[in-house]
Amino acid sequence: MSPVSTVVVVMGVSGSGKSTVGQLLAQRLDVPFLEADDLHSAANRAKMAAGHPLDDEDRRPWLLSIAEWIREATDTGRGGVVACSALKHEYRELFRRAGAGTWFLYLALDSATAGRRVAGRAGHFMPARLVDSQYAALEPLRPDEPGLTVDVAAADPRTIVDRAARAAPATR
Ligand SMILES: Nc1ncnc2c1ncn2[C@@H]1O[C@H](COP(=O)(O)OP(=O)(O)OP(=O)(O)O)[C@@H](O)[C@H]1O
Numbered sequence: 001m002s003p004v005s006t007v008v009v010v011m012g013v014s015g016s017g018k019s020t021v022g023q024l025l026a027q028r029l030d031v032p033f034l035e036a037d038d039l040h041s042a043a044n045r046a047k048m049a050a051g052h053p054l055d056d057e058d059r060r061p062w063l064l065s066i067a068e069w070i071r072e073a074t075d076t077g078r079g080g081v082v083a084c085s086a087l088k089h090e091y092r093e094l095f096r097r098a099g100a101g102t103w104f105l106y107l108a109l110d111s112a113t114a115g116r117r118v119a120g121r122a123g124h125f126m127p128a129r130l131v132d133s134q135y136a137a138l139e140p141l142r143p144d145e146p147g148l149t150v151d152v153a154a155a156d157p158r159t160i161v162d163r164a165a166r167a168a169p170a171t172r
Pocket residue numbers: 012013014015016017018019020021037083085117118120121126152155156157
């Protein structure tokens with residue numbers, strides 16, 4: 001039997017650095033990168049842009065499309081890195097069912113810093129006033145889930161990627 005390939009899901013609230021870190025990590029591991037924000041429906045984007053947080057029902061089809069990407073990356077053995085908030089345990093369980101080798105990199109950050117980062121970022125649909133709702137939904141990575149938690153408040157992206165690349169299982 002061939003070994004299970006790994007998909008790394010870079011998770012955390014808006015502003016925690018998922019896109020920044022995820023892209024660098026995918027380059028480092030030389031695997032495809034998925035920006036999960038690109039799979040949001042127009043309706044979901046419009047809802048967030050109007051200042052309303054997504055609920056479980058809004059997220060459901062989006063999570064299923066991400067799970068499909070994880071399934072294919074796993075089944076073909078190519079591996080990958082996904083930048084996705086994956087705020088709740090049940091969302092992460094869906095991903096693990098899609099890919100047995102799914103591994104989480106949780107970028108832990110305080111709300112004040114996340115709020116400052118989102119407010120300071122131009123050209124993105126996510127308004128800073130939604131950051132509190134991200135923390136309301138957040139269920140941090142649990143010790144019984146496979147992965148690594150990194151406190152990213154004072155760590156630069158390259159240092160975070162170094163730590164993740166050392167800790168992650170081989171992707172392919
Ligand atoms: N470790 C870091 N230290 C300082 N600034 C960072 C760090 N990581 C990301 N940033 C900056 O914070 C902002 C948010 O980063 P990024 O867009 O990667 O977060 P995100 O989690 O993908 O957010 P969203 O979910 O809203 O797309 C960007 O301006 C980015 O340059």
